[in-house]
Amino acid sequence: MNSLPQTCIGLTGGIGCGKSTVAHLFEAKGVRIIDTDAIAHQLTQPGGNAIDAIRTHFGSEYLLASGAMDRPKMRHLVFADYAAKAKLENILHPLILTACSQAISTPSLAPYTLLMVPLLLENPPFLKLVQRVLLVDCSEQQQISRVMQRSGLDESEIRAIIALQMSRKERIFRSDDLIKNDGMPDELTAQVNNFHNDYQQISNNHLTAS
Known part of the structure; x- marks a missing residue:
C-alpha cells in the first residue's frame, strides 16, 4: 500500500466554531492533522x-x-x-x-490528511493544497460564548474578530462539506464518523487510480 495519503481535506470555520474539537475526533481515528495555528x-x-x-x-x-x-x-x-x-x-x-x-x-x-486552516476560504494558496473543504459551523452567539469561556477577550473584541472574517453564509456556500457543531457531543461524533468514512473511500479511490 502507498504510504503517502492521496487525499488532503481542508478543515475550517469561524472563531469558536469548534475546529480543534473536530480535529481531535478525526485524529483519534488515525487521521494526520496539520494545524496552521x-x-x-x-x-x-x-x-x-x-x-x-x-x-x-x-x-x-x-x-x-x-x-x-x-x-x-x-x-x-x-x-x-x-x-x-x-x-x-x-x-x-x-x-x-x-x-x-x-x-x-x-x-x-494515515488514511488521509486534515489541514486545519481558520481562514482557508480566504486564502487561495492554501485551498490549492486540499481536495475538499470541510466547514465546522455554529451560531454566532455560540461562537461568542465559547471564545469568552476559553480566552480573556470580551464580547466586543470577539465580535470585532468575527466581523473581519468571511460571513457565515459565504463560508457555508463555498464549502464542500458541513459539520453542525451546535448540538450534543454524540451528534458531533456521529457527523465526524460519517465524514471519516466518506474521506476514507475518497482516499482509497485515489490510491486505486494512482
Missing part, C-alpha cells in the same frame, strides 16, 4: 523563523523579553490597522504555506 505559534516562538522579520517590520516592542512575538499586543494592532494585518500575513503566510506543503508531502500511514 500550531505552525504559526512555532514560527513566532523565540528563535522562530518569523521573528527577525517581525522585529524588522514592527519593532522590538512587539516581542516579549523571551524573544517570542507578543501575541496580545500584535492582535490588538492588526485588528485596528488593516495595513499592519496585511504586513503580518505577508510575513507568516508564505512560511506557513511552505511548512504545510512539506508536511503534506511527508509519507504517512
Whole structure:
C-alpha cells in the first residue's frame, strides 16, 4: 500500500466554531492533522523563523523579553490597522504555506490528511493544497460564548474578530462539506464518523487510480 495519503481535506470555520474539537475526533481515528495555528505559534516562538522579520517590520516592542512575538499586543494592532494585518500575513503566510506543503508531502500511514486552516476560504494558496473543504459551523452567539469561556477577550473584541472574517453564509456556500457543531457531543461524533468514512473511500479511490 502507498504510504503517502492521496487525499488532503481542508478543515475550517469561524472563531469558536469548534475546529480543534473536530480535529481531535478525526485524529483519534488515525487521521494526520496539520494545524496552521500550531505552525504559526512555532514560527513566532523565540528563535522562530518569523521573528527577525517581525522585529524588522514592527519593532522590538512587539516581542516579549523571551524573544517570542507578543501575541496580545500584535492582535490588538492588526485588528485596528488593516495595513499592519496585511504586513503580518505577508510575513507568516508564505512560511506557513511552505511548512504545510512539506508536511503534506511527508509519507504517512494515515488514511488521509486534515489541514486545519481558520481562514482557508480566504486564502487561495492554501485551498490549492486540499481536495475538499470541510466547514465546522455554529451560531454566532455560540461562537461568542465559547471564545469568552476559553480566552480573556470580551464580547466586543470577539465580535470585532468575527466581523473581519468571511460571513457565515459565504463560508457555508463555498464549502464542500458541513459539520453542525451546535448540538450534543454524540451528534458531533456521529457527523465526524460519517465524514471519516466518506474521506476514507475518497482516499482509497485515489490510491486505486494512482
